[in-house]
Amino acid sequence: MxxxxxxxxxxxxxxxxxxxxxxxxxxxxxxxxxxxxxxxxxxxxxxxxxxxxxxxxxxxxxxxxxxxxxxxxxxxxxxxxxxxxxxxxxxxxxxxxxxxxxxxxxxxxxxxxxxxxxxxxVTVFPGIISAKIDKWDEITVLTNLSFDWKHDNLQVSLDGAEIKKIRAEKDHAGSDLANRLVIKTKNRLSLTKKYQVNISHFGYCEVTFGDIMRTKKFDQLFNYDGFLGADYSPEQTFFSVWSPPAQEVEVKIFMNDQIHLYNMQQANCGAWHLNLPGDWDGAQYLYRVRIGKEWRETQDPYAKAVSVNGMRSAVINMKKTRPLSWKKSARTLSSPVDAVIYELHIRDATIHPDSGTFNKGKYLGLAEEGTTTTHGFSTGLDYLAELGVTHIQLLPFFDYWTVDETKLDQPQYNWGYDPKHFNAPEGSYSTDPHNPALRIKELKTLIQAIHDRGMSVIMDVVYNHVYDVSRSPFHQLVPGYYFRYAKNGKLSNGTGVGNDTASERAMMRRFIVDSLVYWATEYQIDGFRFDLMGIHDVETMIAARKALDQVSPSIIMLGEGWDLQTALPDHLKANQHQAGQMKGIAHFNDALRDHLKGNTFSKQDNGFINGRIGMRHHLLQGVSAGMKVPYDRKTFTSPEQVVNYAEAHDNHTLWDKISFTSPNASMSDHKRMHRLATSIVLLSQGIPFLHAGQEFMRTKFGVENSYRSPDDINKLDWHRREEFSQTVQYVKGLIKLRKEHPAFRMRTKEEVIEHMHFHPTDERLIAYDLIADHGPYAKYTVIHNAHGSPIKYHLDSEGPWHVLSDGIQADSKPLSVLRSDLVNVSRHSTCVLALPFSSVDMRE
Incomplete structure (x- = not known):
């Protein structure tokens, strides 16, 4: 002590x-x-x-x-x-x-x-740093001192196995010196037997696991299914950590200005346990593991709470973190296509000077009720509830690296795609990041506030990589296991940030599934958005879907199913091409996004709404979710697997993209193009997705990747919400129209094929009918006009047609009645007409 x-x-x-x-x-x-x-x-x-x-x-x-x-x-x-x-x-x-x-x-x-x-x-004496089983008949030994294998006459022995031959791996070409020996054994090595390498002058070293950990046999033997983490009760806290290569493990506890060190006992399948009597609520802790000759000190990867900047794990009485109003989420969603998803960054939502919130940039700020601008326009959750969205998708709020929680009085910003602790909330959104329990309670307060307004919460999760492999608890506890490696021995980098987690390995897969279930149960999260989902493997995503179904089948799963170059066979990647194997998991539809407005990675490339010819076929695929007009390579099996969107947190906003591609167009035409794109997203089959502020034509002033740009670039501009209030009302009307008319939310491929019918048009026009089986209308006709001038469109009857959208206004109830078979459709606009059942009955 x-x-x-x-x-x-x-x-x-x-x-x-x-x-x-x-x-x-x-x-x-x-x-x-x-x-x-x-x-x-x-x-x-x-x-x-x-x-x-x-x-x-x-x-x-x-x-x-x-x-x-x-x-x-x-x-x-x-x-x-x-x-x-x-x-x-x-x-x-x-x-x-x-x-x-x-x-x-x-x-x-x-x-x-x-x-x-x-x-x-610093140890200056000759010694063995490590001895690791890398192959079934090979042990790699690393020494701290280079040696001359030919002339130093070293004696090498191996306790527990018989040596077949030894080779020295030289420091570099042309050198006689080496600090690495590879011992080849006569027989296959066992993963459950203990071995020890002895080298004259260098001493001995216990053999642990190296590359062999990345084999199926290792997963079979060390697939631990018991509790992991710190399980608190007032009488005792049970600590459990998984570290098969460790020879010793200790828990280092910080409490009441004192440090305590306790030995853990080895359990089965590579786990280590400690049952510590007493009330340890509020204690902070680290694990100390000895692997070979090296001691490592790290946090708990299963930590539910952490200290400031995530430097230590924390023991918490989770019952004390529940707000007074805390209750179970209703989770009444019957199909993902009934959702309207709104992607939001917690800080962006309230940091504007006129957001009307007290706790700006915090969990509690977004949870506040009755917030308005000085002119009385609603902001925050009240505004989103009025808009009609069903699910708020929050950018990462697990604990991440790059915002220093001890310096929150200084300008700092990050989206949060730099994971540190996957199961504990980020402290920079808390009013006191030094209090591990408070950030949990404040996050739950926000979640409850969203639920109280009739909306649900989707959590953006980033299991595909970590910010710093060498300092990650995964790597410290089981070096070389949790990450994917290329054939050259280097870390796989399909994520583009230096590492890919190996979801295909049993304990990484288990961690992902455990983490999802934990957030869904402890925090009542209603859905999960998977960052770079294509890095993961299909089996892991199926296991996650199955586990979440046990919590509630209405929990949404969606992700970026991009085809990424990670060290995993193509047929195992959880991308769009394997969507058919992953029922109940939706994918972002980048095809609709890019053909709608132009390639997202090119400033000048345009699409359907901003004047490009040749996009019609791709738009037919998009508005039908690939069901009526199938995609060439994607394997979506139902509209429930397709997330339609025009913009998201990354890359240019839709407004900025239109500004780049149509610099000579008028402000009026920019607005019309923007409304056209948003209406296509909201009226297409599949799951609609809006980026925060899209409904008032959000701009980031041309900044494409604003992940660490200042608040001036990233904040939601509530004055712009006032300025573009007419468009806000239009989007609100489209959402209402979608929610109240099931024809825009068909569940199955068969429904879409049977009830959606396209009309022949020119390249700048999309027109189709949606046939309804019930409700007030027998048929809806939707016309998306990308022409730069108004058009007259011939309908198949004289109606009377109920106009539900004219490109400026939209509602679930008629804006006007048209008694003609000819409709005027404004330039760059969407027109929606509905034919009542009574009109059909009268004609018959």
Whole structure:
């Protein structure tokens, strides 16, 4: 037990840092070795080892930045006259600890990835760093000291198995030195038996698991199905963690200014347990694991609560986190096509100066009732309830990395696609991120406020990658297991952010499913949007659907089913091409998005609404959800699998896209194109999806990827909501029309094929009938006019037709009555007409 004298003071903001880096090579060969150093977002530069001391070579360098410096990246590399990057030691490493004056001093050792902050912590004696089973008959041994295999006469033995042969893997081509041995055994190694490698002068090391963890046999033997995490009760807390390669595991607990250290006991299938008597509510903890010779300290991947910036896991009495009004979600949705999804960032929603909220940018701010602008226009949840959307899809609100929760008085912004802790809420949206329980209660308060207004909550989940593999609890506890690797041994990078999680492995799949069920039950989440869902495998998504069905079949699952280049066979990827295998899981329809307005990755490319010819066939596919006019490669099996949208949080807003593609068009035409696109989304078969502010033509002033842009770019502009109130009313009317007329929400492919009929038109016109079996109308005729001028369209009868939308107004009830077989359709607009059953009966 160690007494903590005082809490850490607030660190200063550093814009200049000086690093002293000591480097020791056992082979004493420093020729050509140098540093490549950089700051995030800035170019790197070379630094030479220009000094030396009794430890080895020394490099001293200073870096400056106009922004705050949080870490310094470096690589130790070997340069030759021909190649500056002839060799390197390890990949990117980072120095993160600086004193208050911006100085850092670190020590590095040849063959060791660890960065030492004290020279006395460095082991300078020969030793074995690790011994890992990489193949069924191979153990890879890593030493801290390079050796000459031919001349040093090392004696190697293996307890528990018989050696067939040994080979040394040289440091680099042409070198006689090595620090890696591969021991090949005569017989197949066992995953349940203990082995020990012994090398003369280097000592011994227990054998643990390496690449062998990425085999099906490993999953079969170590697929643990017991409880994981910290299970609290007033009498005791049960800790359980999964770490098959560990030789020892401890729980380090911080409570009442004291530190406690407890040994955990090894259980079955690689799990470690500790049952700790007493009331530990509010305690913070870390796991300490010894793998081979190395001790690692990390958070709990199953943590339900975390300290500020997620530095520690926390034990919480979850009953105390429930608001007084907390109750179970009704979850009455009978089909996903009945949903109207509205994607919203928590901070964006209320940070505007005239949002009318007190807790701006917070969970509680969005939960506030009766918020209005100074002119009396509703904002926040009241406004969204009036608009008529059914589901609010919140951008990530699990704990993420890149907003410093200790400096919330400074400008910071992120969307949250940089996961740190998947099962605990983000602290920057809380009124006190230092209180692990409060952020949970405040998030639940927001969720309850949404439910109380008759709407549901979809959670944006990002299980496809982590922000920092090396510091991830997954990698610290079971290095090499939770992530996908390419054939060259490097991390797979289909996500484009440096790593892909390996959902196909049993315990990663289990984690994803456990996490989803936890959010659905503890927080009453009504749906999940999967970021880069195509990274995951089909079996995992099916397992998730099955598990959530046990909670409630009405829980929506939707995701980005893109075909991504991850290290997984194509037929296993959970993308649009495998949609037919994943019933009950919807996919974003990028085809409709791009053919509607132009390719989203090109500023100048246009589509149906902004003047491009040749889009009609693709629009027929889009408005029928690919049911009536099938997509060429996608395998959607029902409208319930198709999410139609024109814009989302990433890439340009629809307004900005139209501005780029039609710079010479009038403001009036920009508005008309925008309304046309939004009406197509809301009236198509499938699930409609709106980006926050789309209904008042949101702009980000041309910024495409605003994930860390300031509030001025990202905030919902409630004054614009006032300015474009007519369009808000139009969208509100379209939503009402959709919700009250089932013909726009057909459930099955067969229904769409039987009840949707397209009319022959020119390339800039889409016209179709929807035949109804019941309700006030026998038939609806929908006309989407992308012409830059009005058109006259011939109907198949003189009606009387009830006009439900004229491109400026929309409602579920008639705006007017047309007694003619000729209708005028304004330029860039949507017209919806309905033929009452009584009219059909009279004609018959």
């Amino acid at each position: 160690v007494k903590i004298e005082s809490f850490e003071k607030q660190p200063p903001i550093l814009k200049e840092v000086t690093v002293t880096l000591h480097y020791h090579r056992y082979d004493n060969d420093y020729d050509g070795w140098n540093l490549w150093v950089w700051l995030e977002g800035e170019p790197g530069r070379m630094v030479e080892f220009s000094q030396e001391d009794s430890y080895g070579k020394v490099a001293v360098f200073t870096l400056q930045s106009p922004d705050e410096i949080k870490r310094v990246g470096f690589i130790i590399r070997k340069s030759t006259a021909e190649d500056d990057w002839a060799g390197k030691r390890f990949d990117d490493r980072f120095i993160t600890s600086f004193d208050r004056s911006g100085k850092a001093e670190v020590w590095l050792m040849q063959g060791m990835e660890r960065i030492y902050e004290r020279v006395n912590d």
